[in-house]
Amino acid sequence: WWPGGLGKVSTHALVYARLITDGQDHGVHGFIVQLRSLDDHLPLPGITVGDIGMKFGSGAYNSMDNGVLRFDHVRIPRDQMLMGVSQVTREGKFMQSDVPRQLVYGTMVYVRQKIVADASCALSRAVCIATRYSVVRRQFGSHNGGPETQVIDYKTQQSRLFPLLASAYAFRFVGEWLKWLYTDVTQRLQASDFSTLPEVHACTAGLKSVTTSATADAIEECRKLCGGHGYLSSSGLPELFAVYVPACTYEGDNVVLLLQVARFLMKTVSQLGSGKKPVGTIAYMGRSEQLLQCHCEVERAEDWLKPNVILEAFEARAARMSVTCAKNLNNFPNQEEGFAQLATDLAEAAVAHVQLIIVSKFIEKLQQDIPGKGVKRQLEILFNVYALSLLHKHLGDFVASGCITPKQGALANEQLRLLYSQVRPNAIALVDAFNYTDHYLGSVLGRYDGNVYPKLYEEAWKDPLNETVVPDGYHEYIRPILKQHIRVARL
């Protein structure tokens, strides 16, 4: 149920199924199974296959034959088992592979780093449309008969839109880094070095979860930021949303993934006393004693512009949330029961850890050479917007864990407002930089030339309903009602 292309098109499937020889279960393995005849495309005996029906959106995955498949006593030859690692001999004997199980994680890391890169891509499309339209669209605030205010100049529009713009950049940079991480872990796996695998797994699982959830919400927010017209298919946003949201569910449900990250965090905390030093993205936990006590030094709003101040606040928040969870887990007689009971807190601790990774990779990006005059300055502004808007959104975490005071939180908010004013003049340049063609964006509202309203009008006339001036069904349905009403009214 669900595999794409299965319902009507595919002739063969790769089926994961339990291997049982001589009554003994050897776990799940892969098998190539022919589904349909290569002569007439009819399903082979014992095989029932079909489409699972309509899905979200008017287009989206509805052009894909996601399928349902049922086997009834289907036999396949032994050599259609994928035997690269484990084998079944001609005599029916199962040969366990000595290839380390961890190798399968390599593919998962690959797929998930790809999903993070895709998140940035989808998010930047939505942000590009909403930003361009927010400049074109004017509403209220006309003085002396002059033009109304461009909606992008409203602080409420800026505070919703610019953090999403900043996120699109943040996800792109962390995605680039993740690509490097995949290469690194692949080389290590080939050399049978599994030492970084748990951290890499937690990191990619967490980033997949956080970036896809944020992107799905952001596309819908961008749609709302375009007002009523965002609801039109010609805005491109409904389709983008319907196509994108499955990313929150496929390749690991986002909440389940956060709990995997949390398990890694709890393991790291429990080993802190053991002398095993945390590495990579979890290295900060090695300084947890210091992080549990530190107090943010911000006294004025502009102090929040310093990357090291922001980094410390995010590290302190993440470390304290993990340590608190670990402490609370100890109150349960049974660790598994504790993990089940505290699952929501653990997921929140995982989000804090992952947001810290994104923040720290953005900082690392800013420490590199960045070509183009003034580009680095713009990215610094976006970095501050990204970090401080997260801080505002999760203020409860930061204040509750004691690393920042409510007063410092208010100063961050004040700084954020100033930052929005700095993003504003370059907002269009920052979305033009994604370099999307009008064809690719597929949005009347997000047109590069800003010529939105005439094109919106033009687009409407292309609708098949407009091919006739008097609609189909007028004579059959509308006219009889109208004539009847008129007769009644004249009685």
Added chain:
Amino acid sequence: WWPGGLGKVSTHALVYARLITDGQDHGVHGFIVQLRSLDDHLPLPGITVGDIGMKFGSGAYNSMDNGVLRFDHVRIPRDQMLMGVSQVTREGKFMQSDVPRQLVYGTMVYVRQKIVADASCALSRAVCIATRYSVVRRQFGSHNGGPETQVIDYKTQQSRLFPLLASAYAFRFVGEWLKWLYTDVTQRLQASDFSTLPEVHACTAGLKSVTTSATADAIEECRKLCGGHGYLSSSGLPELFAVYVPACTYEGDNVVLLLQVARFLMKTVSQLGSGKKPVGTIAYMGRSEQLLQCHCEVERAEDWLKPNVILEAFEARAARMSVTCAKNLNNFPNQEEGFAQLATDLAEAAVAHVQLIIVSKFIEKLQQDIPGKGVKRQLEILFNVYALSLLHKHLGDFVASGCITPKQGALANEQLRLLYSQVRPNAIALVDAFNYTDHYLGSVLGRYDGNVYPKLYEEAWKDPLNETVVPDGYHEYIRPILKQHIRVARL
């Protein structure tokens, strides 16, 4: 652009346009304009009318001919102006009405109270589907080959689902109260008593905004809570979402409405010293001095079960956020400039005020007689879930404004976990109580009998794609590719 039924069906429109007589602009008035011939349905001279094209969702508003309309020198008789309040005489003289302008607010209050009731309805449908399916669906956690765990037993599922269930009830109760408020204000308006109108307007505008935003997000969350199957049209959730989301935009954009509430809040704060006593839902502001200083008395988790403790925390948060905004506004030389700059803070203060209204109306409901043995007890649990989940979500607000400590916030969270366990045994009864038929729910996942999987399978076979075993296009497109691949492979 947008009016429903305009594009292809309507013969007449009620057009709001500027009335200009003798070159003088008398503002916007209503006019009845005939658009199409009653004989052949063709647009009348000077009128261009058509459909605006496809919208969000596969069904939703796509069965509605939302339209575009253009006039080119269209003349109508004088008596097609709606002249119930203002008139233009036969001689072309404009007669201003002496009916108070405030009367028009009555209709707005009516429409918005209806939208709040609809929010509860849409939300309860989504919650009903997600709750029933969460009981049917099992995943992981099998012990000794026994059945896997029902997903509703996971705390992460409960902490996402049960606050939405509680919201459905909360919105219903505040909706019922709003209906009373509409009757009350209508009677007052008829007696030319406009005293409660500003408060009623702020209250309905705010509730429209907060309940529709929460409901739109909640429907999508319910969809995600159903995992991959929530993405199927047969789950009923994609369509519910696509039909519902325009509610965040129509009848007043939700952010714009919050700013109207904020204006009312700032006015109330500024009049506090004047002896004018705030009434109705804003009465708590009269105790703002006390609320600015109070400290929550919670010492143990169960202290959070007391309605008065919760009410005070929500009042203190709302009052402090409003007073802080008012104070910050004074730092700007120009009030309007300050309002523009602080718009985001003001919108957050408005949300705090509106959430307080919902909480307080839920408490009032619980003070009434509630028929049915044990029903009140269940509603008390839902009330606590509603209030404490909001407190957790907006912890930053509560802690930053100083009314509760981080420690008390953690206790609220602890209590919330216990409450979820209390909701769990009655979760199905609490959604069955909405009394929706399977036909009305339109969801395979939300079936009353829980017989989800056979029906999901059955539903899939109804898809037109499954009418043939070999799909249309096989001979034209798929077969040539397959045959070519096979030939290439054999070379």
